Amino acid sequence: xxxxxxxxxxxxxxxxxxxxxxxxxxxxxxxxxxxxxxxxxxxxxxxxxxxxxxxxxxxxxxxxxxxxxxxxxxxxxxxxxxxxxxxxxxxxxxxxxxxxxxxxxxxxxxxxxxxxxxxxxxxxxxxxxxxxxxxxxxxxxxxxxxxxxxxxxxxxxxxxxxxxxxxxxxxxxxxxxxxxxxxxxxxxxxxxxxxxxxxxxxxxxxxxxxxxxxxxxxxxxxxxxxxxxxxxxxxxxxxxxxxxxx
Amino acid sequence: xxxxxxxxxxxxxxxxxxxxxxxxxxxxxxxxxxxxxxxxxxxxxxxxxxxxxxxxxxxxxxxxxxxxxxxxxxxxxxxxxxxxxxxxxxxxxxxxxxxxxxxxxxxxxxxxxxxxxxxxxxxxxxxxxxxxxxxxxxxxxxxxxxxxxxxxxxxxxxxxxxxxxxxxxxxxxxxxxxxxxxxxxxxxxxxxxxxxxxxxxxxxxxxxxxxxxxxxxxxxxxxxxxxxxxxxxxxxxxxxxxxxxx
DNA sequence: GTCAACCTGTTGTCCGGACAAAGTGACCGC
DNA sequence: GCGGTCACTTTGTCCGGACAACAGGTTGAC
Numbered sequence: 397x398x399x400x401x402x403x404x405x406x407x408x409x410x411x412x413x414x415x416x417x418x419x420x421x422x423x424x425x426x427x428x429x430x431x432x433x434x435x436x437x438x439x440x441x442x443x444x445x446x447x448x449x450x451x452x453x454x455x456x457x458x459x460x461x462x463x464x465x466x467x468x469x470x471x472x473x474x475x476x477x478x479x480x481x482x483x484x485x486x487x488x489x490x491x492x493x494x495x496x497x498x499x500x501x502x503x504x505x506x507x508x509x510x511x512x513x514x515x516x517x518x519x520x521x522x523x524x525x526x527x528x529x530x531x532x533x534x535x536x537x538x539x540x541x542x543x544x545x546x547x548x549x550x551x552x553x554x555x556x557x558x559x560x561x562x563x564x565x566x567x568x569x570x571x572x573x574x575x576x577x578x579x580x581x582x583x584x585x586x587x588x589x590x591x592x593x594x595x596x597x598x599x600x601x602x603x604x605x606x607x608x609x610x611x612x613x614x615x616x617x618x619x620x621x622x623x624x625x626x627x628x629x630x631x632x633x634x635x636x637x638x639x640x641x642x
Numbered sequence: 643x644x645x646x647x648x649x650x651x652x653x654x655x656x657x658x659x660x661x662x663x664x665x666x667x668x669x670x671x672x673x674x675x676x677x678x679x680x681x682x683x684x685x686x687x688x689x690x691x692x693x694x695x696x697x698x699x700x701x702x703x704x705x706x707x708x709x710x711x712x713x714x715x716x717x718x719x720x721x722x723x724x725x726x727x728x729x730x731x732x733x734x735x736x737x738x739x740x741x742x743x744x745x746x747x748x749x750x751x752x753x754x755x756x757x758x759x760x761x762x763x764x765x766x767x768x769x770x771x772x773x774x775x776x777x778x779x780x781x782x783x784x785x786x787x788x789x790x791x792x793x794x795x796x797x798x799x800x801x802x803x804x805x806x807x808x809x810x811x812x813x814x815x816x817x818x819x820x821x822x823x824x825x826x827x828x829x830x831x832x833x834x835x836x837x838x839x840x841x842x843x844x845x846x847x848x849x850x851x852x853x854x855x856x857x858x859x860x861x862x863x864x865x866x867x868x869x870x871x872x873x874x875x876x877x878x879x880x881x882x883x884x885x886x887x888x
Numbered sequence: 889g890t891c892a893a894c895c896t897g898t899t900g901t902c903c904g905g906a907c908a909a910a911g912t913g914a915c916c917g918c
Numbered sequence: 919g920c921g922g923t924c925a926c927t928t929t930g931t932c933c934g935g936a937c938a939a940c941a942g943g944t945t946g947a948c
Contacts, residue, residue: 412900412901412902413901413902414901414902432864433864438927438928438929439928439929440927440928440929448902448903449902449903449904449905450903450904450905451901451902451903451904452901452902452903454929454930455901455902462708464826464828467825467826467860467862467863467864468862468928468929468930469862469863469910469911469928469929470909470910470911470928470929470930471909471910471911471912471927471928471929472910472911472912472927472928472929473927473928473929474928474929475863475864476864477826477860477864478768478860478864478866522724578887579713579886579887580710580713580723580884580885580886580887581884581885581886582710582882582883582884583882583883583884583885584880584881584882584883585831585853585880585881585882585883586853586876586879586880586881587833587834587851587852587853587876588833588851588876589835589849589850589851603835603849604835605833605834605835605851605852606833606851607831607832607833614713614723614724616713616714616715617713617715617721618678618679618713618721618722618723618724620724630832630833630834633832634830634831634832635830635831635832636828636829636830636831637828637829637830637831637883638826638827638828638829639826639827639829640825640826640827641824641825641826658930658931658932659931659932660931660932684897684898684899685898685899686897686898686899694932694933695932695933695934695935696933696934696935697931697932697933697934698931698932698933700899700900701931701932714898714899714900715898715899715940715941716898716899716900716939716940716941717897717898717899717939717940717941717942718897718898718899718940718941718942719897719898719899720898720899889948890947890948891946891947891948892945892946892947892948893944893945893946893947894943894944894945894946895942895943895944895945896941896942896943896944897940897941897942897943898939898940898941898942899938899939899940899941900937900938900939900940901936901937901938901939902935902936902937902938903934903935903936903937904933904934904935905932905933905934906931906932906933907930907931907932907933908929908930908931908932909928909929909930909931910927910928910929910930911926911927911928911929912925912926912927912928913924913925913926913927914923914924914925914926915922915923915924915925916921916922916923916924917920917921917922917923918919918920918921918922
């Protein structure tokens, strides 16, 4: 009854089997080999055809359900959902998002210095106000146009962090390469209107709508390792979120 | 080494065991019995103490990891993360969010009618423009103050949906009771400034910052069952999102 | 004293099996 | 034809076990 995308698993690969399966199903959805509304083979059938156990296949499908790509119904089967038109918000920097969609990100580093933490940033990082932190202020452009002003605070000094690196790389990429593994982030999204300074930086009129996002990121030891306070031109940018239940 | 919150499981309950465990750990975090930074017992120890298998306990903890409440580290253990100050965005209506935090939600129903679908709504629902749909426009107040203007489109008629019901209940609650089970929603979040009409409704100045959210919701058969286009007063409302990796 | 090898504890992955719950459709009696 | 019952399929939950990968501490050699 169902459709079975061609999948191959490599048992000698260090990549977990469930992840290989999940990625290949996701790829089949992206390429259109699996269209919205299509019904997948049952978990048991997929497991048999791949020589895997049902829990492994189930774990793979579970990942895609969490990402909102497919839905399961007991007694019925597993079905492909309509693809979102645009990328979802993930734990990647704006830089990566833009680069992936081929929109030529560029960065002006306006500040990179060790400064006493402002009260707001200190509170988010769980530090006392005035504690020395690394502060970064960047203007992000896409295809030449200003897109966002991004302010970040880092509790620890990060040696590889230089103006030159930030001109071409996203902050999260640099942090990952420095061994800082961010695994959870809490974001608050709001809106405001541009004041004179913001308007000048973003080449908007005063009073233009801006999207604001504050983000506190944690590593796997539970420590806050980054706080960001960003403003985006609402006329050029919006955020995508997928929410799932159960 | 670790801390073990007091948990009891009821094997005769229809509620899945892993869910009982997850909820009780989450409750212990909320009440402060488990503080940020605390280390949980190992999965094996918890499983033994509850008379459950390790996969079941692991499934419970996995849910909390997905919700960004705790982090796991291989070879080390499982640790409680700092609590978010405010509720996260979930698949609940604004009404439920407000009611839960005790902020007296009220609703003015501005429109409830069967109308031809506007092109934007029709596209989101996967219908042809002009297809008859149920349209709802509501003004949501909190503690007397206007908070948001919410416009919703539903492809199917929902008999229990009346003005009286909407005055006291959230839309999602009504849909759930009508047997419509929403399990995935895609949201796009942006910002704009208030025009004269919006300003009058929301009791803001013209040009005030507004947060916009468009949401397409799907049921477990993969059909779009609701489209919403909402605007919030940015001065009174912001959205919370937790993002996790892996 | 220093450093490497080892040991232990923990989570990550994977297996095979079992039963329950829910949806679907066929069958049968009426 | 109609309605209810039953069987079947499929996902949901749970078990017990096994080994691998990783982090951290301990021990031992040099």
